[in-house]
Amino acid sequence: MKTINPLIETNDVSYIYQNNQHPKKAVDKITLSIKQGEYIAMLGRNGSGKSTLARLLNALLIPSEGEVLVLSKSADNEEDLWFIRKRIGMIFQNPDNQIIGTTVEEDIAFGPENLGVKQQEIKNRVTKALTDVGILDLRERAPHMLSGGQKQKVGIAAVLAMHPMCIIMDESTSMLDPLGREELLQVVSELNRKDNITIINITHHMEEATLANRVIIINDGKIIEDGTPNDVFTDVKKITQIGLDVPQVTLLLYKLQQAGYLDKVDAITVEQAYERIVKILE
Ligand SMILES: Nc1ncnc2c1ncn2[C@@H]1O[C@H](COP(=O)(O)OP(=O)(O)OP(=O)(O)O)[C@@H](O)[C@H]1O
Ligand SMILES: [Mg+2]
Numbered sequence: 001m002k003t004i005n006p007l008i009e010t011n012d013v014s015y016i017y018q019n020n021q022h023p024k025k026a027v028d029k030i031t032l033s034i035k036q037g038e039y040i041a042m043l044g045r046n047g048s049g050k051s052t053l054a055r056l057l058n059a060l061l062i063p064s065e066g067e068v069l070v071l072s073k074s075a076d077n078e079e080d081l082w083f084i085r086k087r088i089g090m091i092f093q094n095p096d097n098q099i100i101g102t103t104v105e106e107d108i109a110f111g112p113e114n115l116g117v118k119q120q121e122i123k124n125r126v127t128k129a130l131t132d133v134g135i136l137d138l139r140e141r142a143p144h145m146l147s148g149g150q151k152q153k154v155g156i157a158a159v160l161a162m163h164p165m166c167i168i169m170d171e172s173t174s175m176l177d178p179l180g181r182e183e184l185l186q187v188v189s190e191l192n193r194k195d196n197i198t199i200i201n202i203t204h205h206m207e208e209a210t211l212a213n214r215v216i217i218i219n220d221g222k223i224i225e226d227g228t229p230n231d232v233f234t235d236v237k238k239i240t241q242i243g244l245d246v247p248q249v250t251l252l253l254y255k256l257q258q259a260g261y262l263d264k265v266d267a268i269t270v271e272q273a274y275e276r277i278v279k280i281l282e
Helices: 050-057 078-087 104-114 119-133 148-160 178-195 229-233 236-241 248-258 270-281
Strands: 008-019 022-034 039-043 065-070 088-091 166-170 198-202 214-219 222-227
Touching: 008 050, 022 050, 022 065, 022 222, 039 050, 050 065, 050 088, 050 166, 050 198, 065 078, 078 088, 088 148, 104 119, 104 148, 119 148, 119 178, 148 166, 148 178, 166 178, 178 198, 214 229, 222 229, 222 236, 229 236, 236 248, 248 270
Parallel strands: 039 198, 039 214, 088 166, 166 198
Antiparallel strands: 008 022, 008 065, 214 222
């Protein structure tokens, strides 16, 4: 796939919900640039503005101020809305809300049908999407009879059939058990690695965020951290101050540092922490 730089750009974008009498600025002048092929984890407390930002990025919401550009096309132009929505796919928390078809196959064909894709091409896309996600065997099943994890995979396949450049997951793993979560994350990692599809994973799981190449933390509608998982999570004081967790092993090293056993905290995975602790013991 051709690499175009950047895929998504926002310039001072804000979004205000007009609740009668009580307008709420949910996104507050966010400037952001996302390249194709990035794997981003987005974190922040409840109500910090993550879902609102996600909806701005795929033109489900139109900015109150500032602009959002996808491949240089603006969500402000009505004729470019579908250009953007087609390229930036979204998967939500509750898989039941995104099921449309009576069979898995039909569900996945729905998007391309709406785009006016030809029948034979739709068939090819459905088969490829099901294969990529590893659920070809579920093809003729009724989506509402599947497990939560299977439904989320159908959701990803449905987005894939639209040939997106980016997939945004808005807490899509939150209703899954650890195994279901791991499987889904593996699917998106593969899509990122093999097909260079940009991934934005909105999550409350710190361990999930360590899989990303870039971590963005939103607080009160603003970006307050943006960097590699290592850079962001080892800033333990700042992260915990705003009420978020860091990975457990990072917290352990932080405590060891406070107790004088380490001069810096620089591990976010169990393997890295293991190495540091072995060194102390030596
Ligand atoms: N449809 C809406 N109408 C009015 N206010 C809204 C609406 N949706 C969200 N808000 C408000 O905007 C702010 C940001 O909400 P948003 O859903 O973007 O947060 P979030 O970071 O996704 O939170 P969570 O982690 O709970 O999903 C909150 O204060 C919320 O109450
Ligand atoms: Mg949300």
